[in-house]
Amino acid sequence: MDISHLLKNKAFINGEWVLADDKNNFEVQNPFDDTIIGSVPDLGVEETKRAVQAAKVALKSWSKKTALERSNILRKWFELQIQHKDELAYLLTLEQGKPLQEAKGEITYGASFIEWFAEEAKRIYGDVIPSPFEDRRIVAIKQPVGVVAAITPWNFPNAMITRKVGPALAAGCTVVVKPAESTPFSALALAALAERAGIPKGVFNIITTNRPIEVGRELTTNPIVRKISFTGSTPVGKILLKQSADTVKKVSMELGGNAPFIVFDDADVDAAVDGAIASKYRNAGQTCVCTNRIFVQEQVYDEFSEKLSQAVKKMKVGNGLDEGVEIGPLINRKAVASVNELVQDATSKGAKIMTGGNMTNEKGNFYPPTVLCEVNQEMKIFHTEIFGAVATIIKFSTEEDAIRMANDTSFGLASYFYTNDHARVWRVSEALEYGMVGVNTGLISTTVAPFGGIKESGNGREGSKYGIDDYLEIKYMCIGGITD
Numbered sequence: 331m332d333i334s335h336l337l338k339n340k341a342f343i344n345g346e347w348v349l350a351d352d353k354n355n356f357e358v359q360n361p362f363d364d365t366i367i368g369s370v371p372d373l374g375v376e377e378t379k380r381a382v383q384a385a386k387v388a389l390k391s392w393s394k395k396t397a398l399e400r401s402n403i404l405r406k407w408f409e410l411q412i413q414h415k416d417e418l419a420y421l422l423t424l425e426q427g428k429p430l431q432e433a434k435g436e437i438t439y440g441a442s443f444i445e446w447f448a449e450e451a452k453r454i455y456g457d458v459i460p461s462p463f464e465d466r467r468i469v470a471i472k473q474p475v476g477v478v479a480a481i482t483p484w485n486f487p488n489a490m491i492t493r494k495v496g497p498a499l500a501a502g503c504t505v506v507v508k509p510a511e512s513t514p515f516s517a518l519a520l521a522a523l524a525e526r527a528g529i530p531k532g533v534f535n536i537i538t539t540n541r542p543i544e545v546g547r548e549l550t551t552n553p554i555v556r557k558i559s560f561t562g563s564t565p566v567g568k569i570l571l572k573q574s575a576d577t578v579k580k581v582s583m584e585l586g587g588n589a590p591f592i593v594f595d596d597a598d599v600d601a602a603v604d605g606a607i608a609s610k611y612r613n614a615g616q617t618c619v620c621t622n623r624i625f626v627q628e629q630v631y632d633e634f635s636e637k638l639s640q641a642v643k644k645m646k647v648g649n650g651l652d653e654g655v656e657i658g659p660l661i662n663r664k665a666v667a668s669v670n671e672l673v674q675d676a677t678s679k680g681a682k683i684m685t686g687g688n689m690t691n692e693k694g695n696f697y698p699p700t701v702l703c704e705v706n707q708e709m710k711i712f713h714t715e716i717f718g719a720v721a722t723i724i725k726f727s728t729e730e731d732a733i734r735m736a737n738d739t740s741f742g743l744a745s746y747f748y749t750n751d752h753a754r755v756w757r758v759s760e761a762l763e764y765g766m767v768g769v770n771t772g773l774i775s776t777t778v779a780p781f782g783g784i785k786e787s788g789n790g791r792e793g794s795k796y797g798i799d800d801y802l803e804i805k806y807m808c809i810g811g812i813t814d
């Protein structure tokens with residue numbers, strides 16, 4: 331497949347493809363076999379300042395365009411992403427490792443945010459409010475926040491960018507994106523298509539860097555930047571929140587998860603197994619909404635555990651570019667070691683391996699799809715975002731026990747449960763302390779719904795009619811001098 335027209339090896343600032351000032355680059359590896367895909371510029375603080383300045387200059391004209399003009403340009407960008415879906419997916423699998431089918435799904439999902447917010451751009455309504463004053467009229471209008479800095483993760487290197495840039499541009503903001511150092515090519519490919527779509531220079535900028543801390547500090551402290559939109563781990567989110575405080579920036583935080591998946595005794599067990607697989611093993615378990623703890627009521631514990639293990643044993647592991655592969659590599663060696671340490675800790679405290687769990691002849695960055703049972707709250711794996719293809723099964727007796735254990739975490743992003751009792755659907759959904767609840771499904775992510783978490787999983791919502799609010803300011807106008 332010819333991806334050369336999308337494989338960019340320069341950063342993108344003010345409509346120009348640029349090198350780092352010191353001409354330094356850093357290499358990007360294919361997580362399947364650690365081969366080098368290419369290299370990109372290692373930009374620093376001075377280049378970042380220039381990108382922010384370019385976004386500031388572009389803001390005036392971009393925000394003055396009509397909603398229809400912005401909408402039409404975003405629509406063109408969406409169409410180009412769909413037109414080049416296969417190349418974008420191939421490039422994504424090369425640098426991130428997920429199976430090609432999943433990568434294609436991410437491109438479609440990512441593009442859908444541009445399509446959705448191309449429409450939402452035309453529906454940014456204000457209010458005319460009945461005035462309590464005879465001589466004054468009251469109006470609320472919505473205006474773009476201004477220059478936005480977006481810092482994004484490697485696990486969804488396309489969709490986590492469009493989920494931010496779509497609403498930001500629709501609202502009239504301009505954006506500087508710092509993608510993850512592991513996966514810069516997907517971001518640069520989006521910039522190549524943005525250029526072709528007619529997104530004006532300075533509106534959408536990409537800073538590639540192997541120095542996220544210093545570039546991140548510039549983005550979070552530069553007073554021109556009025557909004558930080560971050561997707562990544564909770565520890566990094568907390569750093570960015572603190573750094574953003576001195577200039578009182580608006581912040582959106584899409585952080586880590588520790589999703590519970592509860593199977594009640596009245597559930598359709600086969601459907602629950604399918605849902606657990608869909609939720610747990612997508613992207614080799616490297617998604618923020620992956621099931622992290624499976625709670626199974628004692629009456630169906632053995633049946634569920636056995637059926638899940640049998641299904642996981644059959645999973646095809648390998649190069650994401652190969653036909654039929656279901657589980658690709660983790661992003662790097664460090665990730666493999668982290669998952670292995672959690673499994674070792676769990677088994678040392680009594681967890682039992684039903685399948686996988688042994689790194690005997692694993693080459694590259696692979697960790698075998700694994701199912702652990704007899705997991706309990708004493709184990710690190712119960713309280714830690716695994717970010718690997720490891721399912722943990724915990725037995726429970728009563729609904730109250732399940733809810734208490736499910737809520738026993740500082741995270742609050744996604745949660746799931748299976749039941750055929752409709753009173754329980756409402757009771758448990760309302761009791762779970764999470765931003766999102768999947769009932770009788772393990773797949774909940776869609777552009778039309780508000781995606782986001784509570785507690786230490788973050789704040790703000792992405793997608794849906796709510797997603798654009800994070801990029802708007804409400805201005806109250808009190809218009810006097812009204813006389814009879």
Ligand SMILES: NC(=O)c1ccc[n+]([C@@H]2O[C@H](COP(=O)([O-])OP(=O)(O)OC[C@H]3O[C@@H](n4cnc5c(N)ncnc54)[C@H](O)[C@@H]3O)[C@@H](O)[C@H]2O)c1
Nearest residue numbers: 482483484509510542543546562563566584585586587618
């Ligand atoms: N809630 C969501 O929507 C969502 C979506 C995807 C991933 N995530 C979370 O992201 C994590 C995995 O992604 P990751 O490993 O890339 O996370 P990460 O926090 O390590 O990195 C995320 C981004 O932050 C940058 N970064 C790291 N340290 C920084 C610093 N000190 N200052 C500025 N930038 C810094 C990285 O370069 C990267 O671009 C998981 O916790 C996952 O749950 C959450």
Ligand SMILES: O=C[C@H](O)CS(=O)(=O)O
Nearest residue numbers: 485486616617618619775
């Ligand atoms: O990893 C987090 C992403 O938000 C995953 S999803 O595709 O939105 O579910």
